[in-house]
Amino acid sequence: MSGQKNNRAERQLDHDAVREFYDDFYYRGIINRNSPGFHLRWLARRLGPWIGQRALDVACGPGSWLQAIAERGAITAGIDISQVALDVCRKAVPEAELRCGAAERLPFADRQFDFISCLGALEHFLDIEGSLQEMIRVAKTNASILLLVPNADFLPRRLGLYNGTLQAAIKEQALSLLDWEELFESAGLRVKARWKDLHIISTAWIFRRPFYEWPLRAAQAAVLPFWPLNWQYQVYYLCVLNK
Numbered sequence: 083m084s085g086q087k088n089n090r091a092e093r094q095l096d097h098d099a100v101r102e103f104y105d106d107f108y109y110r111g112i113i114n115r116n117s118p119g120f121h122l123r124w125l126a127r128r129l130g131p132w133i134g135q136r137a138l139d140v141a142c143g144p145g146s147w148l149q150a151i152a153e154r155g156a157i158t159a160g161i162d163i164s165q166v167a168l169d170v171c172r173k174a175v176p177e178a179e180l181r182c183g184a185a186e187r188l189p190f191a192d193r194q195f196d197f198i199s200c201l202g203a204l205e206h207f208l209d210i211e212g213s214l215q216e217m218i219r220v221a222k223t224n225a226s227i228l229l230l231v232p233n234a235d236f237l238p239r240r241l242g243l244y245n246g247t248l249q250a251a252i253k254e255q256a257l258s259l260l261d262w263e264e265l266f267e268s269a270g271l272r273v274k275a276r277w278k279d280l281h282i283i284s285t286a287w288i289f290r291r292p293f294y295e296w297p298l299r300a301a302q303a304a305v306l307p308f309w310p311l312n313w314q315y316q317v318y319y320l321c322v323l324n325k
Contacts, residue, residue, distance in 0.1 A: 096208050097163065097184050103252040104164035109144075112170055118150035121281035125150070129228070129320075132156040135196040140185050140217060141203030145171030148178055151197075159195070161188060185213035190220045201230040202316065205255045214269040218323060227271060227321045230279060232256040237313040238302065244315075259317055271321040279316035280307060 118126075125147075126132070133155030139148050142160030144167050152158045152175050159179040162168050168180050181189050185200070186209045198217050207213045217227055234256040238244040246254045257265065263273055282288070283306065288299045311317060 140200040145174040
């Protein structure tokens with residue numbers, strides 16, 4: 083019994099460290115964001131219709147994706163470990179049900195949501211398998227689950243030109259596309275579709291700091307649409323429950 087208590091204490095300390103990283107470093111100085119970008123609005127159109135659909139975004143951050151689907155009629159909810167991010171999210175999507183907490187223990191009842199998303203965050207969770215099980219628990223039996231994950235075979239990574247995002251400082255786990263698919267299936271999901279994430283084809287991404295990376299970013303944005311799926315940086319997986 084004492085061993086179980088120690089494990090829980092260590093896990094809480096881990097999540098406290100993650101929360102501190104996002105509140106004090108990653109989201110430090112964040113301000114209210116503009117409306118969702120073109121790629122999120124395109125994604126919302128692709129996955130609609132949304133009217134009357136209960137949608138949960140896990141690791142919702144400042145709420146750009148929630149705002150995109152709320153504009154199309156979704157009934158939105160979100161959870162993030164960072165209260166700093168949630169404060170911004172609440173301004174962007176004031177009608178959303180927002181909770182602060184870890185993805186491994188979602189504060190929602192079973193079978194609540196028609197659609198669940200986790201975009202660019204799953205790889206940073208302390209317990210990826212546990213968080214997937216929680217998403218499955220709160221999903222309705224006919225729900226869709228959209229996951230955006232990094233590809234370990236991303237060509238610049240293989241060439242030694244890319245070492246991960248800022249979040250690698252706390253935790254970042256990239257897998258091959260096959261390994262991600264096997265992980266999802268072992269958790270109880272079935273992959274319906276996969277497609278490239280091309281959100282970096284934008285001036286906002288190319289010309290963000292530091293300025294000396296602009297040429298490399300521009301070159302990457304130019305060639306990314308033509309690369310095969312196995313060379314992509316991030317890939318979307320649209321999944322359903324494997325009944």
